[in-house]
Amino acid sequence: MTPSGSPSAEKVKIHTLEMIGISKRFPGVLANDRVDFDVRAGEVHALLGENGAGKSTLMKILYGMYHPDAGQIVIDGQPTVIPSPVAAIRKGIGMIHQHFMLVPTLTVAENVALGLPSSRGPLTDLEQVSKRILQLADKYNLKIDPKALVWQLSVGQQQRVEIIKALYRGAALLLLDEPTAVLTPQEVDELFVIMRQMTLDGYGLVFISHKLHEVVEISQRVTVLRNGRKIGTRPTSEVTKQILANWMVGRDIEFITSSAQQAAGETRIALEKVCCDSDRGTEGLCDVSLEVHSGEILGLAGVSGNGQRELAETIVGLRHIRSGKVFLDGKDVTGLQPGVLTGRGLSYIPEERMKDGMIRNFNIAENLILREHHKPPFSEHGFLKMRDIAAHTDRLIKQYQIKTPSQKTLAKSLSGGNIQKVLLARELSRSPRAIVAAQPTRGLDIGASEYVHEQLLKQRADGTAILLISEDLDEILALSDRIAVIYEGKIMDILYRETATREEIGLLMAGVHLENKPAETAIAPEL
Amino acid sequence: MIRELFSATVIIGIISSGIRLATPYLYASIGEMFGQRSGVLNLGVEGQMLLGAFMAFYVALKTGNLWLGVLAAMGVGALMGLAMAFVTVNLQATQGISGIGFYLFGLGMSNLLFQKLIGTVETVQGFPRISLPLLGKIPVIGDIFFNQNMLVYLAFLLVPAAWFVLHKTTLGLKIRAVGENPEAADSLGVSVSRVRYFTVILGGVLSGVAGASLSIALLNVFQQNMTAGQGFIAVALVYFGGWRPWGILGGALLFSLVNALQLWIQVLGVPIPSELAVMMPYVLTILVLTVSVSKVRGPSALTKVFEREG
Numbered sequence: 001m002t003p004s005g006s007p008s009a010e011k012v013k014i015h016t017l018e019m020i021g022i023s024k025r026f027p028g029v030l031a032n033d034r035v036d037f038d039v040r041a042g043e044v045h046a047l048l049g050e051n052g053a054g055k056s057t058l059m060k061i062l063y064g065m066y067h068p069d070a071g072q073i074v075i076d077g078q079p080t081v082i083p084s085p086v087a088a089i090r091k092g093i094g095m096i097h098q099h100f101m102l103v104p105t106l107t108v109a110e111n112v113a114l115g116l117p118s119s120r121g122p123l124t125d126l127e128q129v130s131k132r133i134l135q136l137a138d139k140y141n142l143k144i145d146p147k148a149l150v151w152q153l154s155v156g157q158q159q160r161v162e163i164i165k166a167l168y169r170g171a172a173l174l175l176l177d178e179p180t181a182v183l184t185p186q187e188v189d190e191l192f193v194i195m196r197q198m199t200l201d202g203y204g205l206v207f208i209s210h211k212l213h214e215v216v217e218i219s220q221r222v223t224v225l226r227n228g229r230k231i232g233t234r235p236t237s238e239v240t241k242q243i244l245a246n247w248m249v250g251r252d253i254e255f256i257t258s259s260a261q262q263a264a265g266e267t268r269i270a271l272e273k274v275c276c277d278s279d280r281g282t283e284g285l286c287d288v289s290l291e292v293h294s295g296e297i298l299g300l301a302g303v304s305g306n307g308q309r310e311l312a313e314t315i316v317g318l319r320h321i322r323s324g325k326v327f328l329d330g331k332d333v334t335g336l337q338p339g340v341l342t343g344r345g346l347s348y349i350p351e352e353r354m355k356d357g358m359i360r361n362f363n364i365a366e367n368l369i370l371r372e373h374h375k376p377p378f379s380e381h382g383f384l385k386m387r388d389i390a391a392h393t394d395r396l397i398k399q400y401q402i403k404t405p406s407q408k409t410l411a412k413s414l415s416g417g418n419i420q421k422v423l424l425a426r427e428l429s430r431s432p433r434a435i436v437a438a439q440p441t442r443g444l445d446i447g448a449s450e451y452v453h454e455q456l457l458k459q460r461a462d463g464t465a466i467l468l469i470s471e472d473l474d475e476i477l478a479l480s481d482r483i484a485v486i487y488e489g490k491i492m493d494i495l496y497r498e499t500a501t502r503e504e505i506g507l508l509m510a511g512v513h514l515e516n517k518p519a520e521t522a523i524a525p526e527l
Numbered sequence: 528m529i530r531e532l533f534s535a536t537v538i539i540g541i542i543s544s545g546i547r548l549a550t551p552y553l554y555a556s557i558g559e560m561f562g563q564r565s566g567v568l569n570l571g572v573e574g575q576m577l578l579g580a581f582m583a584f585y586v587a588l589k590t591g592n593l594w595l596g597v598l599a600a601m602g603v604g605a606l607m608g609l610a611m612a613f614v615t616v617n618l619q620a621t622q623g624i625s626g627i628g629f630y631l632f633g634l635g636m637s638n639l640l641f642q643k644l645i646g647t648v649e650t651v652q653g654f655p656r657i658s659l660p661l662l663g664k665i666p667v668i669g670d671i672f673f674n675q676n677m678l679v680y681l682a683f684l685l686v687p688a689a690w691f692v693l694h695k696t697t698l699g700l701k702i703r704a705v706g707e708n709p710e711a712a713d714s715l716g717v718s719v720s721r722v723r724y725f726t727v728i729l730g731g732v733l734s735g736v737a738g739a740s741l742s743i744a745l746l747n748v749f750q751q752n753m754t755a756g757q758g759f760i761a762v763a764l765v766y767f768g769g770w771r772p773w774g775i776l777g778g779a780l781l782f783s784l785v786n787a788l789q790l791w792i793q794v795l796g797v798p799i800p801s802e803l804a805v806m807m808p809y810v811l812t813i814l815v816l817t818v819s820v821s822k823v824r825g826p827s828a829l830t831k832v833f834e835r836e837g
Contacts (some may be wrong), residue, residue: 086716101711103704105827114704115715118697500629 012165014092014172014204015076016040017062022071024057031057031163033228039173044195044205046123046236047220048212050248050445051416054228055208056098059175062206064088065096093177094166100158104151109133112168113149130170134165140194143186155303156187157508163194173204184303184508187471192218201343210248211474212241217467226250235459249446258417265294267313267330268434268465274324278489284310286489288324292434292465297456297496299467299480303509308469309351312438315467317347318343329433342371345433349423349440357423360412367411368426400425401451417448424455434465441475453479473505487511535667541791543671545784547745551754552779553577555761556768557689558733560775563765564693565707566828567615569727570626572734572768573758575607579738581637584654584749585644587651593743597678600739601732607633608731612724616619619832630758638751645749653680653747678740682749685733687771702726706826709833719833734758762813767787767816769823780817782808 001450018038024031032054039045049055060066061253062073064082073080075091080086086094095135095502102111129144150158153272160177160520166174173358176195180188195218209215215222216236224247231247248267269292278284284305292298302308304443315326326334328344340347350356358367369378377388393407403422404414411419420440427435437456441449456479459465470476476483483500485492492508506514557573562569568802579600587596611629614620654676658664662673693699704712705722713719741757742749760782768774 027617069612086715087713089716097714100706101714103708103711106700106704110704112713113712114700120698122698124695124700198790347626349650 014041014200017076017093017173018074018203018239019062020056020072020074022058022061022068022073024054024061024066028335029478030228032061032071034071035225035228037223037233039204039206041172041202041204042199043221044199044207044219046209046215046222048209048215048222048244048248049225050210051443052227052445053248053336055225058225059095059177059206059208062088063093063175063195066127074421089169089171092170092172093175094169094171094173096159096162096166096177096179098177098181100162100177102150102158102161103387104149106150107146108144108147108148108150108153108164111161111235112146112165115125116169132168134443136164140167140197142194144211152225155182155305157189159183159191160194171203171207174198175206175208177208178210178327179207180209180211182304182471184509185502186510188214195256197277198416212244215244216241224248244386252371264296264527265463266292267291268328269436269467270327270330271311271315272325272449274314274321274326274328276319276321278307278310280325283489285314285317285321288486288489288491290484290491290494293465294465295460295463296481297468298484298494299476299483300467301473301476301483301505301509302471304457304471305507306486307520308438308471308486310353310489311486312348312436312467315436316346345430347427347430347432347435349420349427349435349437351438351442352424354412358411358419362408363410364397364402364422365389365407366512368393368396373427395424399429400455417444417451420444420448420452428455431462432459432464434467435459436467436469438469439471441467441470441472444473472504477502477507485509530535537791537795539667539670541787542784543674543808544790545709545780545787546671547675547783548786549779549783550679550740550745551757552761552764552783553776554733554737554740554756556738556764556775556779557685559728559762559829560689560765560768560770560772561693561702562705562723562730562793563829564770564826566709566833567612567723567727568622568626568755568762568824568830569608569611569629569730570623570759570762571607571611571633572626572637572730572737572761572811573754573756575604575731575734576741576754576758576761577633577637577739577752578603578607578707579735580742580753581640581738581749582606582735583588583739584651584742585640587743588645588649590759593654597736597739597760600735602735604731604733604735606731607734608728611731612727615727615832616723618721619834622830627774629672634752639789641749641751645823648748648750650748651743654744676744677750678736678744679788684738685778686693686772698725705833706828709831713833713835723833731830734761737761760809763812763816766811766825770825785811 016038020036020412021425022032022035037057037058047055047058051446057066057165061068066086073082080091082091089166091308104115111129112133113126118125119128122125132326135291136142142164144157144160144164150161181193183191199205207219217235220246222236222239223233224244226248271288271290274285274288276284276367288311289299290507300308300311309318314321317336321334325332328341328346332339354360358368371393373379373384377385379385390407397404397407400421402425403418411422414422440452444452456466456468468476468479477497480496480497482496483505484494485505487509488511492511492513493509495504522527530822536837555576559569559572582603583596583600586599587593607629614625656674657677659673663669665673693702701712701717701722705716705719708720736753739755746753764775764778764782767778784810790805792799792804793801
């Protein structure tokens, strides 16, 4: 903990950094409107706000990736201009991006050394770099092998490489952009330990998040942004989650949770020992068996990339499986085409709604009939029936509260929330028997997320079977009747919501089974 | 006649000429590999080789100095590389299409220059064979490996040199990073444009030498379209070699040995239609490519335009 023990060149030290009156305009939006923000050495300052509130823009300005239209950055009393990320690094500002800035095919040491002058001139000095990485890792208990290839590391480990990269470059101030979004609850705890240690050592940390409980847990001060404006800055000890939530959204919000489990009905979706390949040709799913019943939401929890995509695609017929069987409504549908499954009442809300769910350059009306354009009432003898399509579109726009200038508006010019409403309108208005919903609220603001949750719960009340795939554990815990946890393509366990704890799910997400656990919960229970 | 194929002299001849034939591929493919490792696919190699072949031949013919010829080939290759880099990095043109454009330019330009400046069939005294001291005296091996011209030796030295640059220098680290995740490299202050300019120009220089090795070391003439697709094969060999210098060496040798074999088959008059014999190396390339390529993943950012956000 002594400064002299630190291998990073502690030349730069930032005591206070202020951003004063920062404005940034993008075509059509004012992303930051005269925002003031400051961070001091030795504190965690949380920056809270919904998607699109302007948090990332503000931080990218601080990191030199964007240039503000107005406003000033002052470091330790000195007005400063930060023209580029490299300049930011030189001034002692480091950023941990939400999407890691790592080269997966290089080793940890190579990633750290990249772009830095070498002590051996034109030759790389990876041995020396590795030594210093180990010193840093040791200090913050980061456990990392400098010779490991980055693509072989877990997401949590990759994040540590990012932190080491910033520390190695002598960062005194770290901007962490939604660092917990991709972590299991245990990894979040570990990250928080590291963050606390760093504040003790005099680092200043900016913690960007939209998760209230994390902000309350880790930060000393919190600033809330909404629609590009600053709502306020307070010591975290003086505010409650409810106040912060109201600030974020601008109105009272309720935290939705589903009512207690109703008597679930017959099995609608069933998988029996399904194995398939991932896109990389490795094992994607391995012996996956699960059942989703009528009137039930089965939540699938897991860290991104553990087979969720493969599972969704397997059920909706988009992925070839190597072995096992898939049943819909008790009938074997293994290997059937997506179109056939659609006809049998399966709806799909894909993870990448713009890529897999919609056609960007089609208008709303066209996107709404994508699934059933070839049959009445939308077409007859191969001709589209424009009037019926228009009437159908009008009805759905009203029913699903889609905000759009007209039904001829192209999908690509809608906001994220409205795109998802169009998708929901198409997939839910068909009275589906079963729904696969993958990350249905990812990237949506709280209002739109609430709406999606309400719609899913309405479907559940109507007796639809719903598989809800989400990396947001809060969402899973709020909506699911049962929770399946997936890890490396295997279902670790299936738990009842009432008895499941965040810790237990977190361990399962990391592939750890609690000991002395009765084994029968691993099997889908008879309902 | 088949039996003659297996006599010691013929086998030595085949291997020896196979090694010679591999020379232009080595220069062109190693150069192309650098470009691709940084994310730029240059399909204009053929055009660069043709212009390089012409310039080397012309300068050697006029000055009588072979090394000046090589230098001229390097210069024209560098110019072609510079233009390719400008079009793909600054103007952000589609790499495949612009490469084909540069191929056609090189083809047409070398024809035009040949007709205007030379016009008739001329020959130069190309690079002589040099028997290396001691090594050249080793029976069989000496004949095969150590009785070649300077450009052959340099081509084979290029392989370990390329490996060393790629894996042991900060420049190589930058090249690999830029080809895999340019955003990450950019965020650490590595200039993606500068790295890509460097590799594409280096590729042009080496393609120029590849052309020179044809016109003033291997064949010692210049003919219109004398590369006859070798530049495209060189691009294929980069994939074949899995974007690695040693893999490219293996691919180039395999291809050239089969080529040498079919040439000897024709020379010896083995009763196989010559058209079929000529096809052999190409068929082999397609076969090996389909079998081998799927296993190795190329650079992630290959052919992708890099543009900084904001």
